[in-house]
Amino acid sequence: MSYFRTAILLAAMTALFMGVGFLIGGQSGMVIALVVAGAMNLFAYWNSDKMVLSMYGARPVDARTAPELYDLVSQLAAAAGLPMPKVYIMENPQPNAFATGRNPQNAAVAVTTGLMQTVSKEELAGVIAHELGHIKNHDTLLMTITATIAGAISMLANFGMFFGGRDNNNGAGIFGTLALVILAPLAAALVQMGISRTREYEADRLGAEISGRPLWLASALQKIARAAERIPNMPAEQNPASAHLFIVNPLSGARMDNLFSTHPNVQNRVARLNELAQQFGAGDTGARIAAPSSPAGPWSEPERRVAGRRGPWG
Template sequence: MSYFRTAMLLAGMTALFMGVGYLIGGATGATLALVVAACTNLFAYWNSDRMVLSMYGAQPVDARNAPDLHRLVAELAARANLPMPAVYLMDNPQPNAFATGRNPQNAAVAVTTGLMQQLSREELAGVIAHELAHVKNHDTLLMTITATIAGAISMVAQFGMFFGGNRNNNGGPGMIGSIALMILAPLAAMLVQMAISRTREYAADDMGARICGNPMWLASALAKIENASHQIPNEDAERSPATAHMFIINPLSGRAMDNLFTTHPSTQNRIAALQQLAGQLGGSTTARAAVPRGPWTGASRSRGPWG
């Protein structure tokens, strides 16, 4: 049902884009909108991962300069039956993470320095497992497509304002219609994008919990990251709010209008779902089940999260 709902929402996003094109330019406009969508998605397919990693100043790390992190990602990727993704580190005090890449063979997992400093190894395993679940479900490509279509809808709607304002007598939307289109079309695209993102987050939580082996590791991590996100700003994300849906927790502080339409489900609801999953798997449903051993330092760094 989750994949069916996602497919329907993505189809709705594409239909909305073509509808905007039709209102501005009739059948020709709808065709042009479809061509623009195809071109932007083709560009995003090949370049989105490099663009977003560069945007956040993410630096590649390997077994030599980040052995513990690299080993943990490798262990979890093996448990998920995935190729080893590229591993990146972002110099950012806010604990957070995201995955990107067009497919599992070209995936990357990026974590912040804040995440490594504030989470236990078990909690970090839960976060990385969540991101690997996005890779396994091909969500990284899906969210790139929805983001590019949403951006294209906004661009086309603005063109309608400049070029369609005087076409009321010739089948165009007219000035009032163009203004409404410029406001409502991007808003509708945002709502569809949010719905897709929320659907995929629940699915990634479920699969990630199964990959790491303990749902409460991820639940404990989500609670910590949610709390920190309101106290520690992510300046890069504030400058590029369109990428907020990529992170495991919304990185925006909400100091402006950032949280008016959130791209993520309620953290409390996500934790409740993980608690329910823990009960189904026969484990404890309390936060203590995660057994975090404090910051990711000392003895906990030398052991795997499962023993």
């Protein structure tokens, strides 16, 4: 049912975009709008992952520089039947994470230093499994497309404010232009948020299946949400259009489960994960997470320097 809902929302986004183009310039305006959107989507398809990783100052790590983190991602990717994604660490005090990439063969998982400092290894496994769920469902590409279309709608609405207003066969007229400028970006944002929230629930479910422990993710979500309320994510505040990528909304004052939130309410997500835990029972259905490599904790010395501490298990 969630996939059907996502398809409906994406169709609504596309129809809205075409309608904006038509209101501005009639049939020719609609065609021009589609050409522009196609070019934007093509650029986003090939470059969106590099852009967002650069935006957040993400640094690539590997089996040598972050062996325990890399090994954890490797174990969970194998459990999910996915190719090994690239792994990145962001120097950011807010605990959070996101996945990006146009397909599973070109995917990346990025976690913040704040996340490494805040959660246990099991909770981190739940977070990574959630992000791998996004990759497995091709959500990273879907969210890039919706964000691109939403941005194009806002751009066209501003364009219409300057060139619209002519009451003829091709124009929207003054009242149509006013409605266009005010309502079109709002409608696009609402559709984008609806898609984002739908995919978050799906990634929670699939992530729980990958790890086999829904409560790991539930516990991590509660910790991340509490910390995000008091620790700002400055790159996200400067680029709010990317907020939907994160596992928990990184923006201040936007964590209610309403029409204006890119994410479901955390307690609603936890409730669903608790239901999944009851369905799973005591069965070990997911990945087996290796024990820490030493009594000091699972982080290697380079990872401890990155995280700024010995690690949450030390």
